[in-house]
Amino acid sequence: MLQIRYPQRRDSGFYECQVSTTPPIGHSMYLSVVEPITIIIGEPDMYIYKGSTINLTCVVKHSPEPPPAIYWTHNSQEINYDSPRGGVSVITEKGDVTTSYLLIQRANTPDSGKYTCNPSNANLKTVVVHVLNGEHPAAIQYGGQLRLQYPVSVFLLSVVVTLIGS
Template sequence: MEDATTTLADRDGSRVHLLVKDVDALTSQDEFLRKIHKITGEAHIDSSHGHNGDYWAGSNGGNGNGSLFPYFDLNVPRNVTTAVGQSAFLHCRVEHLGDKAVSWIRKRDLHILTAGVLTYTSDQRFQVIRPDRSGNWTLLIKFPQKRDTGIYECQVNTEPKMSLAFWLNVIESKATILGGSEVYVRRGSSVTLNCVISQGPHDLGTVFWYRGSSPLHSGPHLQIDTHWTDGLTSKLTIPSALPTHSGNYSCVPTTADSASVNVHVINGEHPAAMQHGNNAWTRAVSTSCLTLCTSIIVSVIIFR
């Protein structure tokens, strides 16, 4: 448990130091403020206890009018994961801001990204979103890349400075179609393609299927089932394959790189190759080639 020493300015300008026990046991900054005001009555909180702004920080200028100083709302996500190219939002909420200003800082190089509603970087992917008369100061990062991974600080220009750290993790998310890149099936057989996106933010969007450039949808001759398990999984099933179903099939997620396979529907000359992917087909083709080559050699020898 942590204690907090807070300096209070009374109406006559005198100052007292208040020790609040077990501040970590308090569930919110509002609860902390209520505890102080219950003890002290009307008092103006003038400075923080050195918890780097995680509970409160800063000054209202010492006007002694009983107004509250700024503090962060901690009920916001501070560990944010997004995929490459998917916009990221870091939500910072400051209560009782008064005449103070909010800035966003990139921790790795201490670069000021925004100050107030203005952008202070030439990288136009960064922007602050702040609705009128709102305590929300949201940093928007458009088209994030892996290099954008790191710590970002929401700061308030109090004395001492308030800051709240946010961690942004930008990952490369990619779809995978289970099995080989070449699928061979016999005419009339069932074809099932399983597309999995297991790495990425919790909201992975959805998946679209294409044959060539044509979008596919569930119907009498084709079913698509997309659901969450350990990741996002989409299953495409053709109950009875025809030669017209041959082609390149692509699994295209909204938040990840796509994956594709080639489906070949054949008449079953090589049953051993069915449903076993490219390796079985290669073995069947190799055996056929070996038989054909042997026949040619024997024919040459006989006719000589």
């Protein structure tokens, strides 16, 4: 029996078991060591308007099996889906690629902070959510989509100024 403790990618390759007989009997097999990857779409920072829905999407790829559990935390505290706040839910789709969606309805200022997706068999990933009261940063999430505001308007303004100045 061969046991590899703390396997790493460099341990991937062919291994052979041989029995000392004449002629020798052997059986070879290929070991593939994969490293799961966790991402949160939109990381490292997301900007959400107060009152909208926060939609955090955590994706786990290259896992030998779907994670038995995915834990979500907010500012290092496990999220309680039965809290009096209400409007918090998680949907997880397991498979070759596992996706977990954390949905927080009616975002408010206390919902700002660090959110972490922690799959039980992969590395954790963190995103910082900023709930805004009507300020206008460069990027805002609308219903799960990221829209750039200022870069396009600044570009158009610079084109107009350039044309007027010519």
